[in-house]
Amino acid sequence: MNNFRIIKNNIKDAFKSVFRNFSLSLASISCITITLILVGVAMLLSLNVNNFTEDIEKDVTIVAFIEKGTETSDINAIERHIRSLANIDSITFLSNENIRKEMSTESDELASILNQYDSETNPLLDEFLIKVSDVERISETAHQVEEIDNITSVRYGEGMVEELVKVFDIVKNITYIVVIGLSVVTVFLISNTIKITINNRKRQIEIMRLVGASNPYIKRPFFVEGIVLGFLGSILPILVISWGYIYLYQKMGGIVFTQVITMVNPDQVLFTLALELMAMGVVVGAFGSSWAVRRHLKI
Amino acid sequence: MNLVEVKNVYKQYKNGVTALSDINLSIPKGSFVFVIGSTASGKSTLIKLLYRQEKPTRGEVYVGGINVAKLRNRKVYKLRRKIGIVFQDYKLLPQMTVFENVAFALEIYGLRKSEVRKKVMTALEKVGLKEKFRSYPDQLSGGEQQRVSIARAIVNDPKILICDEPTGNLDPNTSLEIMEIIDSINKDGTTVIMATHDKDIVNKYRKRVIAINKGILTSDKENGGYI
Structure with missing residues (x-):
């Protein structure tokens, strides 16, 4: 019961801290937001490219x-x-x-x-x-x-098919690289934010230690804060990506240029994509903060 | 029963300075001890050894049954939960109210709000600051801030209260007020170890006085005065 209450307090405090250091948190959340939007776009692109390739492969x-x-x-x-x-x-x-x-x-x-x-x-x-x-x-x-x-x-259809598949493969690989690259950047940004939070709270950490807080207890709020930042940063991308894709799908009538290349139906992908983006925000937030805690929280 | 045992303790800092040499002392439960000495005498080092801010280079330090000398960093919290510490510079968090500053020490236990409130208000009552629980530290005088810091130190009913120059920043009258509070806490059964170089206080209260000079324990007298 006590542990549950402590974790509840941690989450509450993390939200408080996010709003207390609002400008800093906002900067961090914005970075996560931008990254996740790009990641979302890259994922949708990759999904559609996969779909195109499958379509073509079926027809060839x-x-x-x-x-x-x-x-x-x-x-x-x-x-x-x-x-x-x-x-x-x-x-x-x-x-x-x-x-x-x-x-x-x-x-x-x-x-x-x-x-x-x-x-x-x-x-x-x-x-x-x-x-x-x-x-x-x-x-x-x-x-x-x-x-x-x-x-x-x-x-x-000599040549054409192979060329198309090659181009799609290149696009797919580029999107993978972009997704990985952006994730690394986001981890770095979150870790930087948490580092600054740690520096801002040096005194608090010192007092916590003096009044008998264990090391995991001191570290946990920063970890939770990273998760909260990641979570908050994933909300806007989910909305933007979902609305954007649905709009695009309706505007294009579900196809790209020709009937041969169809778009993936939003109903099939958006829910999973939203969960993936949120999970990614949370994981990246947790990863970034634990990295910062390991490197900068000397207790 | 001795709450504190210091045996053959030496402390040498990395820069080569020897802060303490062959210190031996024991402090029974419920006693009040002044640790006196001039600046750089080693008294602060001795106090820091007791709450494991520093580790002895040699020797043993037992506080409340815990061998502090061998205590690993990640286990330090076990010791800190048994003691209360009061500093010269109060170490309050400016963005928190008086209530929150005191409650901060209880957060780690995950108590119910009502329990926290009861304990915090009891502690604030002991130091005479119950009325100001909503104030922020910068709205308080130095003496009041130190009282908040004492409330935080005793809110969890520690066995030992360690005070490192608690009156160092205060005028003589306020210092006496603070001393009164610390003395009353001792009378309630808490062992008090207080480093100070405030002659008036030491001479007025006539407690056990341990004097340290250049890292050596030079005198240890019951009902002693300032040398």
């Missing part, structure tokens, strides 16, 4: 055209061969008749041209639609497929 297909007149048994052999390759996720066979029928439904013009042919004269080629597991190795896989007998040609 190798089309392997089969030489005209290839026997069904040979087609089966090709399928087995493709399945035996590494990096194959799925494979679908489309006969030229199916393709003709499907294409005929796309436009009347196309239909009128294709309807001149029947199954005997169909000029289209049978094909395999191949999905790969790792998009970054798509060109290697396409090349292997192309080598197989009776495959005339292979198409997979």
Whole structure:
């Protein structure tokens, strides 16, 4: 019961201290706020980039055209061969008749041209639609497929896909680095604030020690204050990021430039993101203050 | 029963100055002891050893059954909870009221508000400052500030009250007022050890007097006066 009361007092005192040293706390909270806003943006960006990449990966297909007149048994052999390759996720066979029928439904013009042919004269080629597991190795896989007998040609949007994935990877890595960098800066800023609080309270600490406060008891308020600073610093970023993202999502209609690249739905991510930002504020606050206490509170 | 035992204590500071040499003394429970000596005599060092602000270079110091000489830094609080300390410069927190300054010493125990209030008001009553519990230190005279500091030292009913020149900053009349309070605390059963170089007080109160000169205990007399 006593410990509970002491911790309750610690939290109360931490809030008091935050408001007592308001300008200092405000500076610190502002820094955390800015950092967490950037972190939030970076996290959302990273989430969306991941989403884009997944979208693209889902859509990327190798089309392997089969030489005209290839026997069904040979087609089966090709399928087995493709399945035996590494990096194959799925494979679908489309006969030229199916393709003709499907294409005929796309436009009347196309239909009128294709309807001149029947199954005997169909000029289209049978094909395999191949999905790969790792998009970054798509060109290697396409090349292997192309080598197989009776495959005339292979198409997979050469170059473009790999470039896009590479760009997204770079963006993702940069955001990770930014998030880590900013976290370090925030830890440093909080630790600096706590250091100043410690200096401001030198006399108080001295008296606490004289009246019999144990070392953990003396240290705890600073630790709690760091957590409180982190917590307070996370409120504004959560609001800004949530409203900002919802606004952007609605404004853009959930897509970026093309239908292919969709944005992550705010409902799916914002709650977790808010918790993560708050947790990050608290952890960074605790970390910064314990660092300051270890370095500057000599008792 | 002796509350304080000092055995063969030497204290040499890092700069080579020997502050205390072969000090031996014992202080029984309930007694009142003046520690006198000129500036830099070593009396402050002796007082600091008692509340473990300093550690002896050699020898043993027992306070309330605790071997202070071997007490680790993180265990010092155990000793400090058994003693009350009063300083020349009061060591009050200016941003806190009289009440809060005294209650500050009780915070570490996590007591109920009502208990804290009762104890603080009792302590303030003992030092005659009950009416001023809402004042801030800078609204008080030096003597009143010292009374707050005494209230803080006794609020937890310590076994020993250690006073390091408590009247050093005060005029003779106020000094006597403070002495009256400290004497009454002693009469209530608390052991008092007080470092001072206030001749008038020492001569007036006729307590046990331990004199230290150049780090050596030169005299130890019951009902002594200032040499």
